[in-house]
Structure formats: C-alpha cells, structure tokens
Amino acid sequence: MTIPIEYYLILSGFMFLTGVVGVLTRRNAIVVFMSIELMLNSADLTFVAFSSYLGNSIGQVFVFFVMTVAAAEAAVGLAIIIAVFRNKKTVNIDEINILKW
Amino acid sequence: MNLYNIIFYLFAAITLVSAFFVVTTRNVIYSAFNLLLTFFGVAGIYVLLGADFLAVVQIIVYVGGILILLLFGVMLTNKIVNVQIRTGATQILPATIAVGAFSGILISLLVNTEWKKVGTALPGASTTANLGMLMMNEYILIFELLGILLLVALIGAATIARK
Secondary structure (H helix, E strand, O other), rough: OOOOHHHHHHHHHHHHHHHHHHHHEEEEHHHHHHHHHHHHHHHHHHHHHHHHHHHOOOOHHHHHHHHHHHHHHHHHHHHHHHHHHHHHHOEEEEOOOOOOO | HHHHHHHHHHHHHHHHHHHHHHHHOEEHHHHHHHHHHHHHHHHHHHHHOHHHHHHHHHHEEEHHHHHHHHHHHHHHHHHOOOHHHHEEEOHHHHHHHHHHHHHOOOOOOOOOOOOOOOOOOOOOOOOHHHHHHHHHOOOHHHHHHHHHHHHHHHHHHHHHHHO
C-alpha cells in the first residue's frame, strides 16, 4: 500500500515500450501479434491502476471492453495470418506485400 | 520493506523480464510461453490493485483463449522440424530512434505530471457486484455492442480461415 501510483505507470510504460520494439523490429507476423497483446495489456494495467487509486470501478469496466476487443482482434488476425500462409507459404511480413501497388 | 512491496516487485520483475524475452527470443514457441508468464504477472498485479475478478478474467481470456489461439497459429504456420521457426529482427536503427523518442515523451510526462493521491490501493469492498451494476446500467449499450462485435468476429474469422 505504500507503493505510489507512479511505479505502476512506469511498469506499464516499460511493457508498452517492449511491445513497440517487438512490433517495429520482428519479422514474424505472430510475434508482432504477441507484441500487440503486450501493448493492450499494458494499457489495461494503467486503467486498473488509476481505477484503484481513484477508488472508482469504471476503469475496470473499460478493461473488460479492451479484453473483448483484444479477443476479437486475435481471432480475426490469426485467421488472416493463416489465410495468407496458405497462399504465400510464409508469415514473414517483409515478404507479404500483396496490398502494395 | 513490507510484504506488499516485495510482492509488487516480484510480479513486476516477472512481467518485465518475460515481456523482454517475448520480444527478443528467436524461437516463436518460447515467445508464446514467455507471454504466458507475462499474463500471469499482470494478473498478479491486478490482484495487488484490488481487481480480483479482473485477474481471474485475465487468466481465463488471455491464457485460456488468446494464448491458445496464438499457439495454434504458430503450429499451423511454421514448420517445426526445420529452422524456419526461428525468425530474426529487422530495422534495428529506426526502431531504436522511434522507441527512444517515445520513451523520452513518456518519461517527461511521468515526471512533470502531478498525480492525484487519493486513498489506498486496496478498496476492500467486493468488486464484482460493483462491476456488474456498472456494466448492466451505465454501460449497457457498449456491453450489447461488444456482443455483436464478438459475433461478427466469430463469423469473420471462420469465413476467412476456411478454404
């Protein structure tokens, strides 16, 4: 209880930065996906920290909404990755350029 | 240094170290298992912050749902037997510059903002009843829309992944 809110914010900030590094540097589409989940989780952590320190549950309700959207995003994204893999035989995002013209 | 602080630092260390390994490990399977540890660490911090129900939902939805889905994705798209499952990194220098600038913004925000100090980290009362009331009264529209979103995502994912 003696922990100030800044510590939680620093933790979630570092988690978010780790996710950004993963999205920017990795080539495998599934690892990019995991990094996006990390970023969503760090946003959730910030919501919960603020909701707890303000004595207010609305932040936790929003975390539920974020989790739902994350689940929907994971399902659709993995379906897209599998469809692309079936056509191109790769999940390397440097080689997937069918949306370029 | 009481027990509360020790538990916080323990879970924070688990979360950060395993998040680091998710991004840096070259084997995709190891990334997925480190992501499991990250989710558990975040769930522990939720419990520490008094959001017990949310911690259980985190474990059920993320570990039981999303992580299994990601593992299926790894199994379906990579050839386990050869070295194709190992993938490297790219564009280190632009990423370093972008992340450095972004972390500078975050740190300056964190230092310069006067955070409101209200109450303690543990509300003590039951969180589940409160959450249910909020979701069924004030945010009922968003709740219903999320149901529709999940249905659309289900149908869309099945359609896209089908041959």
